Amino acid sequence: xxxxxxxxxxxxxxxxxxxxxxxxxxxxxxxxxxxxxxxxxxxxxxxxxxxxxxxxxxxxxxxxxxxxxxxxxxxxxxxxxxxxxxxxxxxxxxxxxxxxxxxxxxxxxxxxxxxxxxxxxxxxxxxxxxxxxxxxxxxxxxxxxxxxxxxxxxxxxxxxxxxxxxxxxxxxxxxxxxxxxxxxxxxxxxxxxxxxxxxxxxxxxxxxxxxxxxxxxxxxxxxxxxxxxxxxxxxxxxxxxxxxxxxxxxxxxxxxxxxxxxxxxxxxxxxxxxxxxxxxxxxxxxxxxxxxxxxxxxxxxxxxxxxxxxxxxxxxxxxxxxxxxxxxxxxxxxxxxxxxxxxxxxxxxxxxxxxxxxxxxxxxxxxxxxxxxxxxxxxxxxxxxxxxxxxxxxxxxxxxxxxxxxxxxxxxxxxxxxxxxxxxxxxxxxxxxxxxxxxxxxxxxxxxxxxxxxxx
Amino acid sequence: xxxxxxxxxxxxxxxxxxxxxxxxxxxxxxxxxxxxxxxxxxxxxxxxxxxxxxxxxxxxxxxxxxxxxxxxxxxxxxxxxxxxxxxxxxxxxxxxxxxxxxxxxxxxxxxxxxxxxxxxxxxxxxxxxxxxxxxxxxxxxxxxxxxxxxxxxxxxxxxxxxxxxxxxxxxxxxxxxxxxxxxxxxxxxxxxxxxxxxxxxxxxxxxxxxxxxxxxxxxxxxxxxxxxxxxxxxxxxxxxxxxxxxxxxxxxxxxxxxxxxxxxxxxxxxxxxxxxxxxxxxxxxxxxxxxxxxxxxxxxxxxxxxxxxxxxxxxxxxxxxxxxxxxxxxxxxxxxxxxxxxxxxxxxxxxxxxxxxxxxxxxxxxxxxxxxxxxxxxxxxxxxxxxxxxxxxxxxxxxxxxxxxxxxxxxxxxxxxxxxxxxxxxxxxxxxxxxxxxxxxxxxxxxxxxxxxxxx
Numbered sequence: 001x002x003x004x005x006x007x008x009x010x011x012x013x014x015x016x017x018x019x020x021x022x023x024x025x026x027x028x029x030x031x032x033x034x035x036x037x038x039x040x041x042x043x044x045x046x047x048x049x050x051x052x053x054x055x056x057x058x059x060x061x062x063x064x065x066x067x068x069x070x071x072x073x074x075x076x077x078x079x080x081x082x083x084x085x086x087x088x089x090x091x092x093x094x095x096x097x098x099x100x101x102x103x104x105x106x107x108x109x110x111x112x113x114x115x116x117x118x119x120x121x122x123x124x125x126x127x128x129x130x131x132x133x134x135x136x137x138x139x140x141x142x143x144x145x146x147x148x149x150x151x152x153x154x155x156x157x158x159x160x161x162x163x164x165x166x167x168x169x170x171x172x173x174x175x176x177x178x179x180x181x182x183x184x185x186x187x188x189x190x191x192x193x194x195x196x197x198x199x200x201x202x203x204x205x206x207x208x209x210x211x212x213x214x215x216x217x218x219x220x221x222x223x224x225x226x227x228x229x230x231x232x233x234x235x236x237x238x239x240x241x242x243x244x245x246x247x248x249x250x251x252x253x254x255x256x257x258x259x260x261x262x263x264x265x266x267x268x269x270x271x272x273x274x275x276x277x278x279x280x281x282x283x284x285x286x287x288x289x290x291x292x293x294x295x296x297x298x299x300x301x302x303x304x305x306x307x308x309x310x311x312x313x314x315x316x317x318x319x320x321x322x323x324x325x326x327x328x329x330x331x332x333x334x335x336x337x338x339x340x341x342x343x344x345x346x347x348x349x350x351x352x353x354x355x356x357x358x359x360x361x362x363x364x365x366x367x368x369x370x371x372x373x374x375x376x377x378x379x380x381x382x383x384x385x386x387x388x389x390x391x392x393x394x395x396x397x398x399x400x401x402x403x404x405x406x407x408x409x410x411x412x413x414x415x416x417x418x419x420x421x422x423x424x425x426x427x428x429x430x431x432x433x434x435x436x437x438x439x440x441x442x443x444x445x446x447x448x449x450x451x452x453x454x455x456x
Numbered sequence: 457x458x459x460x461x462x463x464x465x466x467x468x469x470x471x472x473x474x475x476x477x478x479x480x481x482x483x484x485x486x487x488x489x490x491x492x493x494x495x496x497x498x499x500x501x502x503x504x505x506x507x508x509x510x511x512x513x514x515x516x517x518x519x520x521x522x523x524x525x526x527x528x529x530x531x532x533x534x535x536x537x538x539x540x541x542x543x544x545x546x547x548x549x550x551x552x553x554x555x556x557x558x559x560x561x562x563x564x565x566x567x568x569x570x571x572x573x574x575x576x577x578x579x580x581x582x583x584x585x586x587x588x589x590x591x592x593x594x595x596x597x598x599x600x601x602x603x604x605x606x607x608x609x610x611x612x613x614x615x616x617x618x619x620x621x622x623x624x625x626x627x628x629x630x631x632x633x634x635x636x637x638x639x640x641x642x643x644x645x646x647x648x649x650x651x652x653x654x655x656x657x658x659x660x661x662x663x664x665x666x667x668x669x670x671x672x673x674x675x676x677x678x679x680x681x682x683x684x685x686x687x688x689x690x691x692x693x694x695x696x697x698x699x700x701x702x703x704x705x706x707x708x709x710x711x712x713x714x715x716x717x718x719x720x721x722x723x724x725x726x727x728x729x730x731x732x733x734x735x736x737x738x739x740x741x742x743x744x745x746x747x748x749x750x751x752x753x754x755x756x757x758x759x760x761x762x763x764x765x766x767x768x769x770x771x772x773x774x775x776x777x778x779x780x781x782x783x784x785x786x787x788x789x790x791x792x793x794x795x796x797x798x799x800x801x802x803x804x805x806x807x808x809x810x811x812x813x814x815x816x817x818x819x820x821x822x823x824x825x826x827x828x829x830x831x832x833x834x835x836x837x838x839x840x841x842x843x844x845x846x847x848x849x850x851x852x853x854x855x856x857x858x859x860x861x862x863x864x865x866x867x868x869x870x871x872x873x874x875x876x877x878x879x880x881x882x883x884x885x886x887x888x889x890x891x892x893x894x895x896x897x898x899x900x901x902x903x904x905x906x907x908x909x910x911x912x
Contacts, residue, residue: 013796045905203772211737217759218655218857221787222751225741228760229695236692239685255756276680280668281812282509285681295678303673304684305775310762316659316820318485319659319761322736325765329774356737362770401674 002118002140010135010445013049013133017132017445018115018438020050024086024124025104025117031066032158038065040154043086047152054134055143058149061170063162066154073134077146078378078455081176081415083405084183085125085156088119089430098430107436113438114197120436122429126182126421127152129444133165136453145456149176153405156183160404167412175413178378180451181406184399184441186263187268187422192386192394192447194379195419196372197298198403200332202341203364206231206349208324210357215320228325229311230357234349235326242288245302245330249344257298264395265293280399297398301331327364329399334371337403370407378455382418385450389443422447439446457546458596459909465592466901467470473588473901474562474571474894476506480542480580481573485544487522488614489565496522496610498544503608510590511599512606517626519618522610526629527540529590532833533602536912537632537871540583541612541638544575545886552888562894569894573881576892578885580878582638583608585900592901593908594899601912605632609861612639616860623868631869634834634906636864640855641879641898643724648842648850648903650830650835651875653754654863655856656788657822658797662687662805664780673774683780684765686813690805691782694758698744701786705800709791713754719748720851753854757787783820787856798822826863828872838874842905845899878903 007077010017030036044067046059051058051071058071066087091101099105104117115125137144148455151174155162167174187193197418210227211220237246245251257265272284272292286295295301307325311317332338346361353359372379374396386394399419407418422444428434468778485499486492490523500516500523507514507527512698514527522543555561560573571581586606593600611618622629643649666683667676693702701707713721725828728740728748742751751757755829765780767773786801788794809815828835830852842850856873877901884890 062769064521084719099693121741157692198728199677201774210737215735217757217761217785217787218855218856219752220735221655221759221785221856222755222757223728223740223748224735224737225739226759228691229741232688232691232694232760232763235684235688238688263827272679277674279671279680281666281680283681283811284679285685285810285812286678296675300676301673301678301774303677303682303774304688304766305673305777306768307684307780308764308768310505310760312762312764312781315759316661316783316785317757318657318659320759322763324763327772329677329772331673354741355739356741399674400677401672412689 001147003450006124006136006140006449006453007446009140010132010448010449013136014442017128018441021115021441022104024128025119025339027103028102029087029119029154030090030153033090037066040087044069044154047086047143050131053148054131054138058134058150059127063349064165064452065162068154068162069150069164070150071150074144076176079149079176080175080455081133081149081151083129083151083153083179083181084130085123085153086127087154088122088124089156089157091118091432093432095440098433107434114435115441116431116433116435117289117439118204118434120434121423121427121440122434123156125441126423126444127438129422129441130180130182130448132445133448133452136294136449145452149174163405164408169409171413176415178417179409179417180378181403181417181419182421183403183423184419184421185427186397187397189424190390191268191392192388192390192420193397194383194394195403196374196379197334197398197400198368198370198406199300199398199400200336200338201402202285202332202338202340202366203327204329205327205362206325206347206351208357208362211322213324217318217320220320221318224304224320225354225356226308226320227357228321230354231307231309231324233363235304235307235328238304243286245300247341248298249304249350250341254300254333255335257294265397268293268395268397273448296400298333300333300336305329305330318335322418327385333369338366338368367402367404367407370410378418381454382451383422385454386420386447388448390445393396397454420447458851459906461572462583462592462596462905462909463902465596466588466905469592469897471905474897477520477559477571477584477897481575481582482558484558485530485543485575486546489610490544491521493599496543498679500525506587507606509588510594515817519622521618524610524618525606525608527606529601529605530603534633534634535603536911537605537607537630537635538586539607539609539635539637540586541579542583543610543612544612545578547574554889556856557890565891570891571894571897572889572891574890576890577879577883577896578890579612579639581892581897582900584878585711585878585897586636586638586904588901589904589908592905598611601908602906605630608829615889619861620864620868623864628871632871635862635865635871635873637859637875638877639859640875640877640901641881641883643851645855645880646846647848648723648846648876649853650839650842650850651855651859652789652830652835653752653854654826654859655756656792656823656825656859657796658784658786658788658822659783660798660801661783661818663816664809664813665778665816667776667778670778671737671776676776679772679813680776681810682776683813684777686810687765687780687782688813689739690808691763691784691809692759694760699742701756703758703797703801703804706797707866710756710789711791717802717852721747721853722845724851724853726751728882749854756792757783759785761785775827789825790806792825794822796822823858823860823863826866832872834874837910838876838907841910842876842903845903876903
């Protein structure tokens with residue numbers, strides 16, 4: 001089947017594709033605010049209708065929250081599930097937008113054409129790249145190149161409360177050979193990236209109690225143990241002078257990245273100073289001897305995300321507080337078991353407490369890292385397809401954060417995910433004046449057409 | 457002159473003395489709340505009138521805030537200045553009082569007769585012990601035993617904003633051979649105590665800035681320096697494992713207490729476990745090898761009174777904060793210069809900062825310790841007088857906190873202060889249901905009569 005004809009059609013149809021995206025962007029599908037619930041439903045309806053126009057057997061499927069959109073089409077070849085989300089972030093603070101967030105337009109931003117609207121990049125613009133690729137393929141070939149399930153969520157920006165139950169209830173219907181997820185970005189401006197490893201997370205909240213009530217430092221200062229003193233000792237011991245985390249067993253079972261992956265990462269010529277400079281930093285703070293990309297993609301971390309105790313108002317209060325608190329999170333990588341580390345952390349803290357000081361722990365999130373099994377052919381096929389479309393060769397990259405849906409697909413449906421997207425660092429997702437480069441939209445559509453051609 | 461007759465008169469007059477105290481306690485002289493300004497003035501008027509009845513040349517003296525009461529009487533012998541304060545703390549939370557705080561009465565509390573009212577102990581009951589001793593002396597002998605200046609403040613519970621200017625403007629009038637201050641307590645229930653050393657204070661607020669804005673730990677965790685990590689390292693180094701403060705020069709110039717004073721303190725048989733038990737602690741946290749009384753009276757401290765940074769709300773936010781903060785105070789003893797230590801502390805902190813992290817310091821209070829020169833005869837005379845009145849011999853003790861007026865008397869008027877008072881630990885000063893034992897009031901009056909006899 002001819003890819004060139006499909007690509008030519010995509011080029012010729014770009015204005016209409018943009019108009020269709022604008023229709024979707026005009027729908028105020030803010031999932032976290034109940035005032036917009038009808039708008040969220042409207043976006044779901046619009047997408048189901050659009051999918052039906054492409055020959056999908058598509059439905060809006062109710063959940064306890066906002067609905068899912070599910071559509072099936074094609075047959076033969078591999079079965080892929082495409083995931084995106086049609087809900088968007090709130091628009092506050094509205095006064096910082098220079099135009100109505102739900103009145104999309106093409107603007108010139110520093111000489112680059114951008115689509116300006118809430119959701120342009122996250123994730124309506126991205127999910128439409130796949131639907132437009134399907135549209136062009138269908139128009140040119142009369143049918144899709146393989147069996148495709150489209151699965152669109154309306155609660156991604158509000159914690160995905162219905163996602164796991166929906167996957168569990170509809171596992172047989174949704175299970176495919178592999179998932180395609182379009183909710184990530186390019187590396188830099190021109191290098192397509194397939195995220196094959198995502199860090200996990202362990203969150204612990206700790207409260208140390210010393211005296212049974214707040215004490216006056218004139219009366220008790222010196223003789224009474226201050227829990228802040230103990231907390232700072234414990235937390236100061238989280239890292240050694242080389243940035244190595246000191247919780248016992250923390251690094252057990254973590255594999256080194258392959259030589260092949262290391263070569264790809266080295267090829268990305270990541271500049272720590274260019275990454276850190278814009279946030280006012282100059283030196284890397286992670287483990288000595290590790291590269292910057294390893295620090296954020298393939299090495300685990302320990303960070304104190306919050307600390308508090310005693311008096312923090314204006315002026316001074318010479319209190320010895322009864323309690324001191326901290327919230328500590330660990331970004332985890334493949335090989336680490338969050339529940340084992342939680343236990344190790346608690347034992348390690350307790351072993352350091354002096355008499356009279358007790359620790360109370362509250363466990364928050366605990367999710368393992370995701371490591372894709374890239375041996376499935378589609379990973380390399382996608383990488384080759386993207387490399388043909390963009391100026392630089394595509395790379396398998398890591399992601400310092402979490403994209404929970406990839407973990408659920410693995411855990412509940414037993415399938416790997418190919419995470420590929422075309423966002424840029426300056427897209428201002430979740431912020432005022434969100435944009436999506438018109439070239440991201442255009443080449444994103446062409447990229448998926450190339451991927452479909454390889455699946456055919 | 458006969459002391460016995462004065463003591464007998466005091467015993468016989470106790471009911472009337474209590475009635476006079478009740479009159480003063482009924483006046484709602486809360487200095488910090490402007491709604492009570494007329495009541496504060498009324499208390500000043502009441503005291504000036506009472507002093508005139510004792511033969512004092514007494515006046516209510518205006519200040520920029522609440523007035524001072526100053527009265528002069530007697531001649532010959534040493535010149536002593538008596539200090540007390542007639543303002544009281546607010547009464548909130550009122551619902552925790554079991555009776556009207558300004559309707560004084562005698563109650564039975566665990567078999568002990570107590571005067572219940574706001575200000576009963578702090579400081580109206582205490583200051584009236586001296587006035588009643590003068591009253592009995594005058595009644596018995598027709599005149600006071602020596603030259604006495606009474607100086608009563610109405611702003612002690614609201615930071616004494618007018619005290620220093622008033623002392624400076626009226627230095628010649630107020631300067632005496634020695635000050636008597638009645639605003640402290642017994643040691644335990646039965647041991648009279650003269651406070652001869654008070655710790656000073658140095659207060660520092662520190663803000664560490666790492667990245668120029670809050671960062672997401674998914675994107676930056678590992679590679680970016682977290683200022684909380686640096687703050688905990690710095691603060692964890694404030695004490696070594698023996699509780700010794702590590703700021704350079706911190707202990708320079710601090711004298712050991714004399715053998716005589718050590719013997720007195722040993723005689724107080726201070727039980728650390730009895731002191732710490734009620735607040736939920738069992739072990740002393742100060743410098744190894746120091747006694748409990750040394751830790752709270754004669755050794756300096758470093759305490760973190762507040763620490764904060766990042767997210768401290770419900771749930772979790774995986775932020776790497778831009779800033780981390782702490783409030784740190786040092787209780788100082790004789791020999792330490794607060795301004796030198798402030799500089800040492802800042803240099804010490806700065807020397808520990810990694811690249812990309814900067815410290816900003818805000819200096820709050822800085823006041824040296826007070827160490828009385830107890831070689832003046834009146835110190836030993838007062839100690840002997842109190843030892844005769846009470847079951848246990850009086851001791852020269854320290855005070856972990858600060859009583860600023862003693863420092864100002866030394867600094868501005870060049871006179872030492874004899875700090876003697878009769879409060880008990882369970883008087884609930886500053887709290888609901890404040891009380892003053894009737895025996896504290898009675899023996900307090902008798903105590904001052906004995907002191908006056910020695911001054912005669």
